[in-house]
Amino acid sequence: MKARVHVMLKDGVLDPQGEAVRHALGSLGFDEARGVRQGKVIELDLEDGTSEARIGEMCEKLLANTVIESYRIEIL
């Protein structure tokens, strides 16, 4: 089975990279892009039957830094 973990900076945490991307979009004429937040996607190739709780543990222990990041698990 496969799962995808989406890691994003929490709301309220400044995202300087997203802000730089927003600037670049603006300079290309995409003025409608009012805000950009950049995160990362991690794809996991897992043993069949791995529980979502187990993937949650992976996120808590390593994949996300929950001080500044939130995560969302998608089972594929």
Next chain:
Amino acid sequence: MKAAVIVFPGSNCDRDLAVALRAAGFDVTMVWHKETGLPGGVDLVGLPGGFSFGDYLRCGAIAARSPIVGAVVDHAKKGGYVLGICNGFQILTESGLLPGALMRNRELKYICRTVPLIVKNADSPFTSGYRDRQAIDIPIAHHDGNYSADADTLARLSGEGRVAFTYAANPNGSRNDIAGILSENGRVLGMMPHPERAADPALGGTDGRALFTSLAQSFAEA
């Protein structure tokens, strides 16, 4: 006085840190990250600067989960001393020994230059050789030194005198100009600037030396 300097794949300030500690009188052992325990009788653990594990995932994230860091956390929980510099500071926040996180610099640029710092707490075992509010010049060299923490944590750090150093002119966007913080018991220090790069006149500065001599003195008194 025994110190252990942990070496990760990608550490590049480990030997500089060992030189600075030895000059202050420490007996230094280098410890590879795959070790599961610290050498017996170690008073101080140094987590050096560099790019452990290529900064993959997040700076310090993988190092913080390496076998030796489990032993470093135990050492700190038993009241042992830990000094984390630059990548070492990132490892300390990733391991939970210090609060907050180090994010990408505000201007998204790697910054490598000597910057003025203010000593905010001259009462800790790491800073007793400085005067309160003393201005010192220490090099920084990082891409991810932008200290971030929630408002409660920031208030607690400043209320409890746990901000050891601030930037006189904030180079990276750090909240409250924070350059280095102490643990609750004052025995764990994490800082982005590199005192070991300013501990010998041949390196162009000696303002970092007092940090190592302060530590040596607090162990001599103990």
